[in-house]
Amino acid sequence: MRIRVIGAGAVGTVLATHLVRAGHAVRLSIREADLPSMQSVRHLRVDRVTGGPPLTVDKPPLSTGMDLHDVDAAFICVKHPDLRSVLDGLGPTIPSGCALIPCQNGVGAAQRIRQRFPASDPVAATVMFNAQTLQPLHARVTTEPTLLLRSGDPDLLSLFNGSGLRVRRVRGEGAAWGKLLLNLANAICALTHSSFHDVVSNDDLKTCFTSALDEAVRVLQAAKAPYRLPASMPYPAFRLLLDRAPSLALRASAFHRTASSHAYPSMVADMVQGRPTEIDQLNGEIVRLGELSGIDTPVNSQLVAMIRMREGRQPAEFLAPAELRQSLAAAG
Ligand SMILES: NC(=O)c1ccc[n+]([C@@H]2O[C@H](COP(=O)([O-])OP(=O)(O)OC[C@H]3O[C@@H](n4cnc5c(N)ncnc54)[C@H](OP(=O)(O)O)[C@@H]3O)[C@@H](O)[C@H]2O)c1
Known part of the structure; x- marks a missing residue:
């Protein structure tokens, strides 16, 4: 063709x-x-x-x-x-x-x-x-x-x-929403210059990720938007895996196949190079859907605001994982 x-x-x-x-x-x-x-x-x-x-x-x-x-x-x-x-x-x-x-x-x-x-x-x-x-x-x-x-x-x-x-x-938007849930990690990586592996292995970053995920799943359920995680498992099972066996969660989530090397979402490079990011189409979609469904989204709103505030800044400034966790806890 x-x-x-x-x-x-x-x-x-x-x-x-x-x-x-x-x-x-x-x-x-x-x-x-x-x-x-x-x-x-x-x-x-x-x-x-x-x-x-x-x-x-x-x-x-x-x-x-x-x-x-x-x-x-x-x-x-x-x-x-x-x-x-x-x-x-x-x-x-x-x-x-x-x-x-x-x-x-x-x-x-x-x-x-x-x-x-x-x-x-x-x-x-x-x-x-x-x-x-x-x-x-x-x-x-x-x-x-x-x-x-x-x-x-x-x-x-x-x-x-x-x-x-x-x-x-695939049929419908379920797979795209499922992938978007995992891509909520991108903002966390971009704010702290971390890899996907860091997000599931560092306690502060994992707490940030699970807060953003839990909030997003509440929004999708309220909006009756079907979602299917890449791991093809129900959300509670994926959450359990994240807590108990993070490297398995990483493999199951299609981010990575090997535990040894670390992959970064491209939003990290966007921040380093001072380029606009896709935050509006990731965490921003959850915020928009939350508004339509009457569900508060303090965690994802804060992530959107923090990325927007830093977009285009040169040199890029990054937060320590504990700082990001504190900031999201204060917002939530
Ligand atoms: N990379 C991943 O792992 C991945 C995974 C899943 C989904 N995605 C999605 O795939 C999309 C592309 O991501 P990517 O990582 O491939 O981005 P990328 O590496 O930045 O590639 C985009 C390319 O398109 C070029 N471009 C932009 N506007 C153009 C135009 N008008 N004409 C011709 N070329 C143009 C860019 O040039 P400049 O650099 O000069 O702007 C750049 O070379 C994104 O929406 C991303 O979310 C990426």
Whole structure:
């Protein structure tokens, strides 16, 4: 199939590498500023901490445009703050026959696309792996790469066949909300410069995480929003695992497959580099849904406020875990 991958960061590089490996005609849309550094690279490369040699494929053609004519599927792999500029760049309409597949964390990207292009029917994707960019067009994944697609289209569901990336079909928003629950840890990592491993192994950080989680689950239940944790276990069982066997909880939550190396959410890098974060689409979604459902969300509101206050500050300032715990306890 003819595929466009828009955004060649961590997720875009991983998806493009697997799509090329699966034999598709891929084009990568990148920023003009990235042309010099990416043009000189000959291959796409994905390192896997789960074992096995790196995946390397020939670099597909790069372009700074986003023309979707003659494209069967377009994966949108930019962060939420850049989604608007991408939608602006797609032109007035989406050609019929082109499936738009937003890969952003959270639950709102497909809705934003539908508002912008009412005739389109975006296929929401939930990215179930953790990836970091090491070099231009060179990424590292710390989990087995899996993608959840809200589609029954057999062509889309089989796009990655033979590539090593698993695709599963999901119905409804349950899986996206479940992933969002785990991504509530991102703000905690970003405020304290911590890894996912730190969040489950440090008592102060774990208390912050479980307070944010418990609050979010109360909101989802009140709003009757179904959620399904990546660990495919009921929330009380996951909470017990977090308390009693945190490294198992980490493995079960699709953050990580190996206990030895530590993965950071990209919100940590956003803070270090003074970039806008996706806080509104993560903890902010819980706050919004809480307002609609009449449930107070002091913990997640405080996390949103603390991230917003620090976004863009250079050099970035981080809190000690105990300071964050105190601050959330005072808010709650
Ligand atoms: N990384 C993960 O482990 C992971 C896991 C699950 C979900 N996600 C979600 O996936 C999305 C992408 O995350 P990521 O980690 O891949 O981010 P990323 O590494 O920052 O990659 C995004 C890339 O898109 C580029 N870009 C932005 N606007 C563009 C435009 N108009 N045209 C062309 N390229 C553009 C960015 O360039 P600049 O750097 O110059 O802005 C960057 O190279 C996020 O919503 C994130 O929540 C990520």
